[in-house]
Amino acid sequence: LAVAPTRNDYAGRRLLITAGPTHEDLDPVRYLGNKSTGRMGIALAEAAAARGASVDLVLGPTELSTTDPGINLVPVRSAREMHAVCVALWPKADAAILSAAVADYRPASMAQQKIKKEDKPLRIDLVRNPDIAAELGEDKKPHQRLVGFALETENALENARGKLERKNLDLIVLNSPNDEGAAFGHTTNKIQLLDRDTVTAFELKPKRAVADDILDALAGRF
Ligand code: CTP
Ligand code: CA
Numbered sequence: 001l002a003v004a005p006t007r008n009d010y011a012g013r014r015l016l017i018t019a020g021p022t023h024e025d026l027d028p029v030r031y032l033g034n035k036s037t038g039r040m041g042i043a044l045a046e047a048a049a050a051r052g053a054s055v056d057l058v059l060g061p062t063e064l065s066t067t068d069p070g071i072n073l074v075p076v077r078s079a080r081e082m083h084a085v086c087v088a089l090w091p092k093a094d095a096a097i098l099s100a101a102v103a104d105y106r107p108a109s110m111a112q113q114k115i116k117k118e119d120k121p122l123r124i125d126l127v128r129n130p131d132i133a134a135e136l137g138e139d140k141k142p143h144q145r146l147v148g149f150a151l152e153t154e155n156a157l158e159n160a161r162g163k164l165e166r167k168n169l170d171l172i173v174l175n176s177p178n179d180e181g182a183a184f185g186h187t188t189n190k191i192q193l194l195d196r197d198t199v200t201a202f203e204l205k206p207k208r209a210v211a212d213d214i215l216d217a218l219a220g221r222f
Contacts, residue, residue, distance in 0.1 A: 011052030018100035020060030027111035036101035047211035079129035095145040137168030
């Protein structure tokens, strides 16, 4: 009989995790979204809870969810809602892992009625959303740790390290949509973990195992 070893290395720690996409409303029936399912972030939350953490999971609109009793699930819709919840929870957290695919832009205004088509191109003005990772990084206390994600289609290592530095992250998880079986919509992922001076490459594996690799790396940094 094989019994999984119970690690309790996150006992007493509080983790803030963001996951899933955000939806940015255009009119009462339309929104701008992205392909994130939240699966990686939910796996992180469940793995952390299994290791003893108390977890706040701020989850954007997606089909997937979790009923894990160790997880305080906070459903949100837009980037601004996710931002408000994260800013409120960050002071209580020992670490945050930001896996959400947050929309960088939202429509400058939401139409109160359904937009009607006309015989000319439609232009939509977009304005910048708050950068949750950058703000938490600015307010990071010496005892807190911050982990980000990066999905890059070119200059992956260089772009990911730039984000790590600009947002004051301790670790960044790089996954490439070009890797077979990795990132959006898959049950597996293949990551590289970067800190300021090292890169560690991992094999393709189920997202729960990837989550434990990320938590192993983070646990060593408190
Ligand atoms: N992030 C965030 N809030 C945002 C945008 C991104 O918290 N408004 C977080 C993501 O959750 C991720 C990290 O920042 O952990 C990097 O996100 P990414 O989209 O790769 O980086 P950006 O800084 O938005 O740069 P770009 O999209 O231009 O590559
Ligand atoms: Ca972005």
